[in-house]
Amino acid sequence: MPETPxxxxxxxxxxxGNRPTMKDVAARAGVGLKTVSRVVNGEPGVTPxxxxxxxxxxxxxxxxxNDSARVLRKGRTASVGLVLEDLADPFYGPxxxxxxxxxxxxxxxxxxxxxxxxxxxxxxLVLALCARRVDGLVVIPxxxxxxxxxxxLRAGVATVFVDRPAGxxxxxxxxxxxxxxxxxxxxxxxxHGHRRIGFIGDMPGIxxxxxxxxxxxxxxxxxxxxxxxxxxxxxxTDPGRVRRATEEMLSRPDPVTAVFTGNNRVTVxxxxxxxxxxxxxxxxxxxxxxxADLLRPGLTVVAQDSAALGRTAAERLFRQLxxxxxxxxxxxxxxxxxxxxxxxxxxxx
Amino acid sequence: MPETPxxxxxxxxxxxGNRPTMKDVAARAGVGLKTVSRVVNGEPGVTPxxxxxxxxxxxxxxxxxNDSARVLRKGRTASVGLVLEDLADPFYGPxxxxxxxxxxxxxxxxxxxxxxxxxxxxxxLVLALCARRVDGLVVIPxxxxxxxxxxxLRAGVATVFVDRPAGxxxxxxxxxxxxxxxxxxxxxxxxHGHRRIGFIGDMPGIxxxxxxxxxxxxxxxxxxxxxxxxxxxxxxTDPGRVRRATEEMLSRPDPVTAVFTGNNRVTVxxxxxxxxxxxxxxxxxxxxxxxADLLRPGLTVVAQDSAALGRTAAERLFRQLxxxxxxxxxxxxxxxxxxxxxxxxxxxx
Numbered sequence: 001m002p003e004t005p006x007x008x009x010x011x012x013x014x015x016x017g018n019r020p021t022m023k024d025v026a027a028r029a030g031v032g033l034k035t036v037s038r039v040v041n042g043e044p045g046v047t048p049x050x051x052x053x054x055x056x057x058x059x060x061x062x063x064x065x066n067d068s069a070r071v072l073r074k075g076r077t078a079s080v081g082l083v084l085e086d087l088a089d090p091f092y093g094p095x096x097x098x099x100x101x102x103x104x105x106x107x108x109x110x111x112x113x114x115x116x117x118x119x120x121x122x123x124x125l126v127l128a129l130c131a132r133r134v135d136g137l138v139v140i141p142x143x144x145x146x147x148x149x150x151x152x153l154r155a156g157v158a159t160v161f162v163d164r165p166a167g168x169x170x171x172x173x174x175x176x177x178x179x180x181x182x183x184x185x186x187x188x189x190x191x192h193g194h195r196r197i198g199f200i201g202d203m204p205g206i207x208x209x210x211x212x213x214x215x216x217x218x219x220x221x222x223x224x225x226x227x228x229x230x231x232x233x234x235x236x237t238d239p240g241r242v243r244r245a246t247e248e249m250l251s252r253p254d255p256v257t258a259v260f261t262g263n264n265r266v267t268v269x270x271x272x273x274x275x276x277x278x279x280x281x282x283x284x285x286x287x288x289x290x291x292a293d294l295l296r297p298g299l300t301v302v303a304q305d306s307a308a309l310g311r312t313a314a315e316r317l318f319r320q321l322x323x324x325x326x327x328x329x330x331x332x333x334x335x336x337x338x339x340x341x342x343x344x345x346x347x348x349x
Numbered sequence: 350m351p352e353t354p355x356x357x358x359x360x361x362x363x364x365x366g367n368r369p370t371m372k373d374v375a376a377r378a379g380v381g382l383k384t385v386s387r388v389v390n391g392e393p394g395v396t397p398x399x400x401x402x403x404x405x406x407x408x409x410x411x412x413x414x415n416d417s418a419r420v421l422r423k424g425r426t427a428s429v430g431l432v433l434e435d436l437a438d439p440f441y442g443p444x445x446x447x448x449x450x451x452x453x454x455x456x457x458x459x460x461x462x463x464x465x466x467x468x469x470x471x472x473x474l475v476l477a478l479c480a481r482r483v484d485g486l487v488v489i490p491x492x493x494x495x496x497x498x499x500x501x502l503r504a505g506v507a508t509v510f511v512d513r514p515a516g517x518x519x520x521x522x523x524x525x526x527x528x529x530x531x532x533x534x535x536x537x538x539x540x541h542g543h544r545r546i547g548f549i550g551d552m553p554g555i556x557x558x559x560x561x562x563x564x565x566x567x568x569x570x571x572x573x574x575x576x577x578x579x580x581x582x583x584x585x586t587d588p589g590r591v592r593r594a595t596e597e598m599l600s601r602p603d604p605v606t607a608v609f610t611g612n613n614r615v616t617v618x619x620x621x622x623x624x625x626x627x628x629x630x631x632x633x634x635x636x637x638x639x640x641a642d643l644l645r646p647g648l649t650v651v652a653q654d655s656a657a658l659g660r661t662a663a664e665r666l667f668r669q670l671x672x673x674x675x676x677x678x679x680x681x682x683x684x685x686x687x688x689x690x691x692x693x694x695x696x697x698x
Contacts, residue, residue, distance in 0.1 A: 020500075062500025079481075087449055087461075088442035090639070097437040100463060109477055112436075112461035114449060128458050132428075151369075151411025268640060275643055290439070291617060291638065294624055296645050 020061040029057035079109040080317065081129035083122060084140045087114045091264055091287055091306055092140070095162070098310030099138050106318050108135065117206075119143025130157055136317045138162055138310075144205070146171070158320035162313040164207040165330070172320070174313040174331045176304040178208050178286075181335030182215025183222075185284040185302040186260050188337060190223045193347050194258040194282060197231065198249040200242060200270060201262025204234045212262045212286055231256055237265035239272075246273040250281065257347035258282035264289050271295065284343040293340055300343025303336045369410040377406035428458040429666065430478035432471060433489045436463045440613055440636055440655055441489070444511070447659030448487055455667050457484065466555075468492025479506055485666045487511055487659075493554070495520070507669035511662040513556040514679070521669070523662040523680045525653040527557050527635075530684030531564025532571075534633040534651040535609050537686060539572045542696050543607040543631060546580065547598040549591060549619060550611025553583045561611045561635055580605055586614035588621075595622040599630065606696035607631035613638050620644065633692040642689055649692025652685045 026036045031050060038046050039054040046054070057063070080103045084092045100110045111129060115122035122142040126149065129137060136158035139146075144167035153159060153169070160172040189197050199216045202209035213234065220227050230252065233245035246269070249256045259274075259281060261267040267285035274281050285292075285301045292299035312331060319326060375385045380399060387395050388403040395403070406412070429452045433441045449459045460478060464471035471491040475498065478486060485507035488495075493516035502508060502518070509521040538546050548565045551558035562583065569576050579601065582594035595618070598605045608623075608630060610616040616634035623630050634641075634650045641648035661680060668675060 020504075062503065086446065088446040090439050090442060093437035093439060093442065097435065097463070100436055109460075109474075109481075110462055111458075113459055114446070125458075132458075154411065155369075271640070271643060289640065291620070291640050291644065294620060294644055295640065 020063045022063070024061055025054065025057045025063050028061060029053045078107055079103075079111055079132075079134045080314070081111045081113075081126070081134040081137045082139075083125050083129070083137065084112070084114050085117050085142060087112075089265065090290065091304075094307040095310035098307040099314040102311055102314035102318065106321075115140075115142040117142050117203075119145075123148050127152075136160075136321055138313050138317060139166075140164060141166060143167065144207075158317050160313045160317045160320070162309050170328045172313075172316050172326070172328050172331075174309055174316065174333070176208075176309065177332050177335050178211035179215040179218070181302040181304070181337075182212035182260065182262075182286060183219045184215075184335070184337050185286065185300075185343070186216045186219035187222065188300070188339070188343055189258045189260065189282055189284055190219060190225070192258075192282065192344055195223075195225050195347075196228075196254065196256045196258070197225075198246075198256035198259040199232045199234075199262065200245050200249075200259060200266050201232075201234045202237050202266065209234060209262055216260055234262075237263065237269075239269045242266050242269040243273055246270050250277065256281070257349065258284075258343075258345075261285040263287050267299070267301075271299065279348045280345050281348065282343055282345040284337075288338065295342070297342045297345065298340025300337070300339045300341065303338050305333060305336075308333055369412045371412070373410055374403065374406045374412050377410060378402045427456055428452075428460055428481075428483045429663070430460045430462075430475070430483040430486045431488075432474050432478070432486065433461070433463050434466050434491060436461075438614065439639070440653075443656040444659035447656040448663040451660055451663035451667065455670075464489075464491040466491050466552075468494075472497050476501075485509075485670055487662050487666060488515075489513060490515060492516060493556075507666050509662045509666045509669070511658050519677045521662075521665050521675070521677050521680075523658055523665065523682070525557075525658065526681050526683050527560035528564040528567070530651040530653070530686075531561035531609065531611075531635060532568045533564075533684070533686050534635065534649075534692070535565045535568035536571065537649070537688070537692055538607045538609065538631055538633055539568060539574070541607075541631065541693055544572075544574050544696075545577075545603065545605045545607070546574075547595075547605035547608040548581045548583075548611065549594050549598075549608060549615050550581075550583045551586050551615065558583060558611055565609055583611075586612065586618075588618045591615050591618040592622055595619050599626065605630070606698060607633075607692075607694075610634040612636050616648070616650075620648065628697045629694050630697065631692055631694040633686075637687065644691070646691045646694065647689030649686070649688050649690065652687050654682060654685075657682055 022033055022036045026033045031054060035046060035050060036054055039051050082096060082099050096112065103110045111134060113125045115125060119142050126137060126139060130152045139161050140163045141161055146166045146169045149159065149169060160174060162174045165173045165175065186197060199213060201213055204210055217227060231249065235241050259270055261270050264287035267289060270283060274283060285299060288301045288303035289299060292301060371382055371385045375382045380403060384395055384399060385403055388400050431445060431448050445461065452459045460483060462474045464474060468491050475486060475488060479501045488510050489512045490510055495515045495518045498508065498518060509523060511523045514522045514524065535546060548562060550562055553559055566576060580598065584590050608619055610619050613636035616638060619632060623632060634648060637650045637652040638648060641650060
């Protein structure tokens with residue numbers, strides 16, 4: 001940000017002024033600076049009467065200890081940075097809240113930002129957080145090369161990757177069983193008689209997208225069904241792209257009779273497209289969605305436990321910070337198939 | 350947080366060590382500390398050859414400038430704190446993202462935390478952010494007395510309240526037209542023939558909840574319909590409480606024929622209860638919900654523009670930070686009635 005003057009806020013009945021310092025407190029209380037410092041930091045050697053005078057001056061002036069200064073003295077900040085992909089994606093809501101709850105239980109503040117699925121922005125944000133001396137980082141990575149973090153890791157910044165693994169460094173990782181979950185979801189469609197099954201997913205460079213595609217391929221191969229290229233579409237999750245991909249698969253001479261969607265952003269658009277068509281098409285989505293049970297048919301999903309991902313990652317982070325001599329580990333959480341109707345529709349032909 | 354040793358991360362092929370300092374860089378480059386400082390801060394007076402040597406040492410050691418130290422020197426941090434109510438409430442997703450986008454456009458980092466609708470936790474979080482010298486605060490308040498912020502405002506911390514007003518201090522506020530939106534939504538039900546209309550809202554101490562209740566009462570009064578106490582239920586938004594309130598209103602000898610819900614958390618539970626009943630009950634909800642158009646019937650809502658709330662608040666904040674001599678203002682954004690079916694059902698009797 002450019003150098004701009006701070007605005008002094010107009011308050012009824014208050015003087016304009018700058019932040020009071022320990023020196024102001026000392027002057028008002030009629031004591032030395034060292035005495036104020038003792039009171040502020042809870043150190044011994046101050047009589048109750050003097051402490052009372054200092055406390056009164058602190059309240060009268062609205063003095064507050066500058067924690068940034070304490071950070072520098074102690075080399076720690078009691079804060080955790082969380083870098084996620086999109087603050088507005090509902091998948092990250094319960095994950096963020098879980099990380100915050102664990103941080104809070106450890107007396108730490110959560111600092112939060114999003115990469116917008118841009119590796120450069122992820123790196124910029126992570127390094128900005130490190131420069132602010134966060135104690136630890138929970139990162140949902142956008143990029144696939146995290147060697148830029150090596151100096152920070154060496155300097156002792158605790159780090160856990162969540163949802164997607166770290167690239168080219170050795171670090172703790174907490175992920176869902178994306179491969180197994182997708183394989184189960186597609187096998188479920190096959191068990192209901194489908195053979196021409198479409199897969200519509202996120203960009204192939206994203207780990208979760210490629211793992212879920214791998215699960216789709218495995219289920220098809222297990223059932224001896226050769227996959228046609230036109231059944232698979234990976235790309236950005238914006239509604240326009242997903243709509244075109246869905247309509248293409250459904251408009252072919254030999255249309256797919258079922259669709260497996262790679263994440264919640266894709267699913268909401270596919271539901272919308274299918275709802276406009278008269279011929280029923282089966283659907284299983286990766287990720288649960290609010291109100292999925294109230295759609296007609298209800299939406300069958302492979303659900304991740306987004307809160308458990310956040311909680312597990314944050315707990316692991318604080319074990320690192322507590323000095324537990326842990327070797328970097330990959331923790332995989334199971335997914336759950338929830339059947340509600342859309343995944344149990346038979347093939348229309 | 351308790352004092353715990355930092356964990357030194359094991360990296361393949363790397364030495365264990367602490368964060369490198371400017372002194373380390375100076376030693377490696379064979380120059381004085383002042384020269385390193387000049388290079389790091391982009392100041393003149395260094396030959397290209399020396400600058401190259403210093404840059405090499407910086408890269409080799411993985412040195413990074415300590416921004417916390419710069420904060421103290423310059424008295425500013427280029428960061429914005431956002432205090433919201435619940436990280437997992439989808440209403441706050443687009444709002445958070447909008448604040449982040451504006452902050453980012455101004456080169457500032459977003460620091461984010463939630464109050465869990467607890468006034469004490471709000472105060473604790475706000476003061477923790479101030480102690481970290483955020484430049485500005487966007488606050489969705491849980492409490493109704495913000496005089497604790499006066500010393501910070503005097504010290505020049507820019508502050509904008511959003512979604513709900515500040516209590517007992519003079520500050521910028523950006524809110525939706527909660528009163529007018531609720532009045533329009535209830536008037537819509539009355540226009541479709543309803544007279545016995547229930548209101549199920551959030552806790553009455555929350556400004557938005559009481560404003561929406563006021564809008565409900567106004568619409569009923571405008572239509573000359575006396576409101577019975579049993580038609581109104583305000584309280585926590587957890588599914589159990591909302592379910593009981595809904596079932597009570599529907600099980601009376603003279604049941605309500607329509608319900609107006611005070612926010613999205615209430616709406617999702619009421620939809621669920623209504624879906625279990627054979628007799629149709631009209632519903633208008635405050636706040637839009639993803640997939641609301643795909644429910645049967647589609648959900649009629651009074652929609653707020655959550656992203657516009659965040660964007661307007663953040664832009665106002667940066668105008669304060671840019672030194673614009675603004676008097677505190679209350680900015681009200683309009684709501685929008687979106688009809689999709691549930692609010693147009695006629696009375697069942």
